[in-house]
Amino acid sequence: MLKLKPYREILNYAVSMAALLLLLRWLEFRLLVLEHRLEIYISIIALLFLLFGIWLANKVTKPKVETIVVEKEIRVPIENFMLNETELQLRNISKRELEVLTLMAQGMSNLEIAQQLFVSLNTVKTHSAKLFEKLEVKRRTQAIETAKKLQLLPPTLG
Amino acid sequence: MLKLKPYREILNYAVSMAALLLLLRWLEFRLLVLEHRLEIYISIIALLFLLFGIWLANKVTKPKVETIVVEKEIRVPIENFMLNETELQLRNISKRELEVLTLMAQGMSNLEIAQQLFVSLNTVKTHSAKLFEKLEVKRRTQAIETAKKLQLLPPTLG
DNA sequence: TTAAAAATCACCCAAAAGGATGAGTGATGA
């Protein structure tokens, strides 16, 4: 079976065109026989093709899209955030753990973090568990708080 | 002085139309005099009006409007935190909910919050659930993040 | 080369968080 879909539109146009031409023939016959003025005949043709053109253009042209960009202002405190490397080393926090911490601070779930880092959920759990030890906290919300105080994370991650 | 702008487009169309008709007249004259076949004349008319229709349609169709909201960060000097009351009212966040949010941001568990506020765990859960709706988030960590961005909480709670 | 640290993943279990829904009470305002 041939795939007809791509050709359907084209077929549509062809058929429409053919119908129009037939109509014109008929009009020609009728009008000329009845000895109407040529101008009327031509005007009708013009009008029909004008309409056909409009219709065709509407069918074929991609819809114009006008994009309006609305800027929404969000206030962020000025800070040149300097990561506190000393504290990092002191607490023996690894790069990977810091990554996990950062994503955590952005409100991501462990599963989301796992997907983002292309590792398993279990791995993320392990990292977070170690983080909690090293930061001496019990929950991720505390971890984020503490990390910000220790300048391991920027105050408000934008 | 009359304001012409609104009429310019219409004028344009009118002039184009007139030009087309003149062209047709001329063609009529030329072709008939030179005894060409009527069909050619008509075809040309049809084609011209077809094109005109297409052009017209393209000119006239209103573009579809698409709105994109872009978050624009505005860096402000480190602030003496001012609670954003407007946002509070906009989102319909109650005093109690804000209290819960604040304690959440300090890393407290729902149970701890409940004890602090002398209410039941279930109550805290209800508050937090409503908060998540109003802040359009899924998790408490996101709630805290968002609240800080919206200035419902101080950047880093000391 | 070898030992230590980092990163990966698994399994089990328990606690916490979250979703959905219903419902009672008191304060407020039309």
Place this chain on the structure above:
DNA sequence: TCATCACTCATCCTTTTGGGTGATTTTTAA
């Protein structure tokens, strides 16, 4: 007085988090 809203609490159920333990593979540094 009646409706509305904030606050309170409950139940049931699911998902997420967190704790503990162990194990394999890479990387790093001695």
